[in-house]
Amino acid sequence: MASCRDVELGFVEEREELLLKSSFFPSKVGGKPAWLSLKPIPSPEQLSCKLCGETTIFLIQTYTPRDYTFSAYHRTLFIFVCRNPACCRKNENKNLRVLRSQLPKNNDFYGTVSTVEDIVNYDPTADKYQPVCIVCGAWGTKRCAKCHRVSYCSKGHQVIDWKIQHKKACALQQVATGESAPVADHGVLFPEYELVTEAEEYEEINEEKSEEEKMKGLSAFLKSDEAKDIDDLPLSELEKIAISEHDKVFLKFKERVAHEPDQVMPQLLIHLNVDSLGDSIDWGTLCVFTCADSCDIGNNYHEEFVYKQDVSDSIQ
Known part of the structure; x- marks a missing residue:
């Protein structure tokens, strides 16, 4: 028997929303991104689809610290994808954006809290440093022109929120009550899960x-x-x-x-509710290539390269 190279398998699990916040350094799928560096978070330009120009939607993030590297004691990779099926083209990655964020142990956002209670009470979030889009969680560079209380990353997301929620809430928002309306489900984000990783236990038998x-x-x-x-x-x-x-x-x-049939790699599209025989986003494998030395990027987000292998290519 010959052991295969070390492989980490990913599994999605339901998890309390609280534990998927930035201060818990989660690996997760769907929902809004749990930003690592809280300021500046990526601009709308950094998250725009390179084909249609619309804002890409958060897909997955993996917490991959390099504690032996001073500037990457905390390190997370974020993948975003355009939800427009027309932008999902064979042998093209232009509908995907991948960003790396990393921080030293002593940083501008996270203290040395040691218990869950401490983290909950501390709870640093990106919206405490800059306006955040109420629809997708990206940097909200636009605001409602009437109430000036709600932020958006793009005109498109402002239109979506206006139709679903803000048209009725805007007048109430103008009243200085100090309370914001609850956030509606805009139908834009993917279902949210925790991404749990485990070492693969598999040995390949070479016998005929x-x-x-x-x-x-x-x-x-x-x-x-x-x-x-x-x-x-x-x-x-x-x-x-x-x-x-x-x-x-x-x-x-x-x-x-078959040894681990619940691993994410083949089934993620099903968990995201986009697995369809009609027009939909699709891929076989997404391979992210990132700086091997985790070079210092400060509090910024650095774009990395992603290779999209289509389903038809992955089985040829």
Whole structure:
């Protein structure tokens, strides 16, 4: 047996919203981003789709600290995606934005609190440093012209909020009550989950499979793919039907993920409620390439490169 390289698997879990705030340094999927550096958070330009120009929506963030590097004691990677299906093009990553944020242990935002109660009471958030879009959590560079109380990252998100909530609330907001209206579900964000990672426990067996094992495996694959009368076919015929280079890779993929069928990589689109046979955003794998040395970027957000592998490419 030969051990595979170390691989971390991701799983989504329901979690109390409180524990997904910035001060808990979460890894999470969906909802609004839990910004690491709280000022300045990314500008609308940093988060705009490179194809349509609309604001991309928060997809996922992973807390990946480099405590052996002074400037990256805290470190988080953020991925954003445009929700316009037309911008999800084959072999293009222009509908995606990836940003790196990192901070030293002694920083401008987080103290040395040690208990959950301390963190809850301290609760640093980005909106204490600059206006934040009520719809998506990005930097709110625009405000409602009437009440001046609600901020938006773009005209598009202002229109959405006006139709769903703010048209009725605006007059009430003008009254100096000191209270804001509850935030409505604008139908823009993805469902929110905690992203839990675990080391993969998997060993690849290099021994040759027996003739009988090959027959069972090929038959099961073909039957799951489409209904065929194949029980009486010899192995040589099964291989001709099933084992193209395409299917060899796909069979290996199915075997590997079967050990942990709940891992996020194949099913994330389902959890996000965007897995559709019609027009929808889609990908096979998103691979983020970031600075190996975690070079110091201060309190800013630095754009990194993401490679999008499409589903059709990932099984060829």
